[in-house]
Amino acid sequence: MKARSxxxxxxxxxxxxxxxxxxxxxxxxxxxxxxxxxxVALGRVVIARTPEWLKNFAISNFGENDKLVLNISVYxxxxxxxxxxxxxxxxxxxxxxxGALTALGTVTAVAAATGPSAxxxxxxxxxxxxxxxxxxxxxxxxxxxxxxxxxxxxxxGPGGSPTLPRRxxxxxxxxxxxxxxxxxxxxxxxxxxxxxxxxxxxxxxxPRAVRSTPRVAGTxxxxxxxxxxxxxxxxxxxxxxxxxxxxxxTDGYILALHGMVERPAIFTFDxxxxxPLVEAPITMVCVSDxxxxxxxxxxxxxGVPLAHLLGLVGPRPGADQLFMTSADGMTIxxxxxxxxxxxxxxxxxxxxxxPLPFEHGxxxxxxxxxxxxxxxxxxxxxxxxxxTYEAKKAYWVQRGYAQKGAVRxxxxxxxxxxxxxxRAGPVTVAGSAWHPTVGIRKVQVSADGGPWHEAALAxxxxxxxWRLWRWxxxxxxxSHSLQVRAVGNDGxxxxxxxxxxxxxxxxxxxxxxxxxx
Ligand SMILES: Nc1nc2c(c(=O)[nH]1)N[C@H]1C(S)=C(S)[C@@H](COP(=O)(O)O)O[C@H]1N2
Ligand SMILES: [Mo]
Numbered sequence: 001m002k003a004r005s006x007x008x009x010x011x012x013x014x015x016x017x018x019x020x021x022x023x024x025x026x027x028x029x030x031x032x033x034x035x036x037x038x039x040v041a042l043g044r045v046v047i048a049r050t051p052e053w054l055k056n057f058a059i060s061n062f063g064e065n066d067k068l069v070l071n072i073s074v075y076x077x078x079x080x081x082x083x084x085x086x087x088x089x090x091x092x093x094x095x096x097x098x099g100a101l102t103a104l105g106t107v108t109a110v111a112a113a114t115g116p117s118a119x120x121x122x123x124x125x126x127x128x129x130x131x132x133x134x135x136x137x138x139x140x141x142x143x144x145x146x147x148x149x150x151x152x153x154x155x156x157g158p159g160g161s162p163t164l165p166r167r168x169x170x171x172x173x174x175x176x177x178x179x180x181x182x183x184x185x186x187x188x189x190x191x192x193x194x195x196x197x198x199x200x201x202x203x204x205x206x207p208r209a210v211r212s213t214p215r216v217a218g219t220x221x222x223x224x225x226x227x228x229x230x231x232x233x234x235x236x237x238x239x240x241x242x243x244x245x246x247x248x249x250t251d252g253y254i255l256a257l258h259g260m261v262e263r264p265a266i267f268t269f270d271x272x273x274x275x276p277l278v279e280a281p282i283t284m285v286c287v288s289d290x291x292x293x294x295x296x297x298x299x300x301x302x303g304v305p306l307a308h309l310l311g312l313v314g315p316r317p318g319a320d321q322l323f324m325t326s327a328d329g330m331t332i333x334x335x336x337x338x339x340x341x342x343x344x345x346x347x348x349x350x351x352x353x354x355p356l357p358f359e360h361g362x363x364x365x366x367x368x369x370x371x372x373x374x375x376x377x378x379x380x381x382x383x384x385x386x387x388t389y390e391a392k393k394a395y396w397v398q399r400g401y402a403q404k405g406a407v408r409x410x411x412x413x414x415x416x417x418x419x420x421x422x423r424a425g426p427v428t429v430a431g432s433a434w435h436p437t438v439g440i441r442k443v444q445v446s447a448d449g450g451p452w453h454e455a456a457l458a459x460x461x462x463x464x465x466w467r468l469w470r471w472x473x474x475x476x477x478x479s480h481s482l483q484v485r486a487v488g489n490d491g492x493x494x495x496x497x498x499x500x501x502x503x504x505x506x507x508x509x510x511x512x513x514x515x516x517x
Contacts, residue, residue, distance in 0.1 A: 007087055009169055013140045014086020014097060016177045018078060020136035021101065023180035025108075025129030026187030034195050034244040035115050035328075036122040038108030038129055043067075043074050043243045045111045052399060052502055059288045064238055071243070078104075090141070097137050105130025116329025136180070140164075140173050200249040201362055204355040209279035209302055213344075218459040221470050225415030226430040229458065229468060230281070231297035233352050238359050239286045239295060239373065241395075245358050246327045246380040253363055255347075259323070259385035262314035269363055272349060275304045280344035283434050283466045285407045287372035287396075288501050292412050292510035296434065298465050301367045302350030306339040309347060315340075315386045323385040323392050324366055324378035332378040333394035334368055335404055336386065343369050343437055344464065347381065369464035370437035372505060375405030402504035409435040409494045411443055411469075411486040411510065418512040424477050427516075429455075430470040433486035433494075439463030442487035445471045448480055455484075463489060475516040483511035 022039065029037045035044075047070065050058075058066045081100065089097035109123035109130075142164065164172065219229035250269040258264035279302045286295035306322070315336065322334045339345040345368040348356065356362040361379025368376035374396040385392070389403055397403055411433035416422060433440045439460065444452035455469035473482075485494040498508035 005166070007090060009166075009173075010086045010090020010141075011083040012086065012173055013090065013137060014082040014084070014100075015079065016140055016173050016180070017086070017097065017101060017133040017137040018082035019177050019180035019184070021104070021129040021133035022078075023129075023183035023187070024132035025125035026184045026191070028125040028128045028187075030187055030190045030194060032121050032124050034191050036112045036125050037191075037244075038104075038112065038126045039071075039074055039078070040243050041108050041111035041115055041122075041126070042078075043070055044115060044241075045107075046070065046074065047241050047243070056288065056501055059239070060290060063294070067243055086137075089137070094138065094141065098134050101130050101133045101137065105133075116327065136176050140169070140176060195247050197247040197249045197358070197362070200251065201355050201358070204250060204349075204363070206302060206350045206353075206355060207273055207277055210276040212279040213281055213300075213461050216459050216461055219461060220468055221430060221456075221458055223415060223428050223430045223470055225417070226468060226470070227414055227432055229298060229460075229465070230352060231299055233299070233354065233357050233360070236297040236299060236351075236360065237286065237295045239288060240379060241330060242328050242380075247358065248327055248363055248380055248382075250363050253382075255364060255382060255384065257309060257313050257384045257386075259387045260316040260319040261310075261386050262316065263312070265313050267309075269349075272304050272347065272364065275308060277302055277349070278305050278344060278346060279350070280346065280464065281461045282344060282346075282367050282369045282464045283436050284367060284377055285372055285410075285434065285436070285505075287374050287401060287405060287505045289410075289506065290501060291410065291498070291506050291508045292512075293506075296412075296432075296466065299352050301344075301346050301348040302353075303346030303348035303364075303367065306345040306347060306366070306368070307342070309384075310336075310340055310386070313386070319386045319388060321387050321389045321392065323387050323394065324381055325383040325385075326361075326378050326380040327382050328380060330378060330380075331392075331394045332366070332374060332376065333389065333392065333397060333403070334366065334371060334376045338370065339368060344462075345369070345376075370407055372405040372407055374401060375403075400503050405504070407434070407436050408505045408507050409433075409438070409486060409488050409492055410507075411440075411484045411494060413482060413484050413510055413512060416482075416512075416514050418514075420514045422475055422514055422516045424475050424516050427473045427475040428470055429473050429482055429484075430468070431484060432466040432468050433484075434466035435486070435488045435492070436464045438492075439489040440467040440486050441489045441491075443467070443469040443471075444485050444487070445473070446483045446485075447473060449483070452485070475514075477516050479513060479515050481511055481513050483509050485509050 085100035109126035112122040253269040283298040289295035413431040443455040455471040458468040
């Protein structure tokens with residue numbers, strides 16, 4: 001009985017020390033910035049080291065909640081480790097707990113100080129947290145003098161010494177925990193207020209485009225369950241490694257453009273707004289989008305043509321890669337020739353008529369039709385280097401993904417949903433198809449492996465966007481499979497051969513089963 005409650009107290013002591021660690025660090029991070037929070041630094045390391053299969057598992061099973069799951073896992077792991085360290089220390093020696101705190105503090109301090117906004121100051125929250133955690137551990141497991149006789153673990157406290165009596169211990173541990181939790185909440189609130197560029201974004205007035213792809217009628221169909229031609233910003237998929245969405249302010253924003261160029265230059269946000277802006281609809285696709293998946297969206301982007309910007313600095317012969325770096329340390333290498341070949345490759349400042357949302361890269365991101373996001377669409381962009389593929393490898397390329405990342409010809413069924421229960425009679429089958437920069441000439445649907453039927457196609461504003469389609473099906477009772485394939489403007493027929501997401505994007509045809517009564 002006694003031994004059991006002694007262990008419980010030791011575990012609780014570990015937990016309270018962890019709370020003190022995190023609470024103190026959070027308050028200190030108000031001075032050093034959100035990226036220096038130890039749990040954020042830790043999460044970043046986990047993301048950077050996550051093996052490919054696990055990353056794909058997370059994206060396909062948790063989707064856009066992948067970061068929520070990661071955060072929960074990091075906290076859960078910390079709590080388990082704190083409990084273990086506490087129990088270990090309670091049974092043997094205080095140094096075990098102090099050692100665990102030092103180890104945790106060191107790992108998070110190094111992770112923070114070597115993060116994207118790397119500076120030694122970034123380790124301060126972790127160091128302060130570890131000290132506070134150690135102080136709390138020592139204090140909560142301090143000797144209670146003679147009263148210790150009746151106490152929790154009277155004869156098995158840390159270091160084998162008597163500890164506080166149960167009531168006194170609970171009170172002390174409880175108030176230390178409350179204090180730590182309070183500090184955490186206050187620090188978190190202050191961080192959210194201090195590192196927030198909402199006012200900066202609200203103040204942006206987007207200029208008119210000098211050239212805008214004309215809007216056309218008839219780009220959509222009134223079919224329930226079918227995506228709209230333009231994806232509203234709030235529904236646009238989000239894929240990135242940022243645990244804290246970067247909050248860059250437009251004042252002080254500087255974009256450097258350098259490397260193999262004649263005249264390196266830097267540009268402020270205002271400089272960019274004063275350049276001739278172009279507006280174009282472009283469909284963006286994530287390489288992690290499985291066949292029939294959700295990581296694709298179409299928006300009207302407003303931005304500076306990369307060709308214009310590159311023309312100002314003059315790339316040198318031999319360069320073939322445009323290497324982009326974001327404020328949060330992501331690196332994305334794009335095909336330099338594609339950025340200048342006349343397609344609307346943009347440094348975007350606007351998305352569907354508004355400044356970029358924070359989640360989508362405010363204040364500046366790249367969008368280059370025809371390439372997956374990891375090889376073209378750097379968000380929170382701060383640096384552009386003209387270089388070679390030989391000289392520099394971008395983040396996902398280092399992890400085995402294809403160097404260029406050209407988007408594959410694909411099509412998707414939006415409705416009916418897989419395993420839908422339908423009534424016999426006319427059923428509208430509808431979805432989208434894309435091959436950015438090429439465009440879609442034809443979409444065909446087959447029921448039960450039968451002949452291919454031509455779907456009706458909606459209009460498109462450019463070859464860089466997806467194309468919506470519909471087909472009227474006379475559904476008869478029974479279980480049926482539906483399959484779709486697209487044909488590009490170049491005559492290419494969407495292949496039936498399946499390829500996984502890694503390393504160059506999924507191929508194959510979506511097929512689903514419905515039951516009709
Ligand atoms: N800074 C930064 N930019 C990034 C990423 C990232 O993780 N960090 N992810 C890329 C990937 S993989 C994709 S598919 C697109 C997604 O852009 P979205 O979130 O606006 O849809 O952003 C790209 N740009
Ligand atoms: Mo992606």
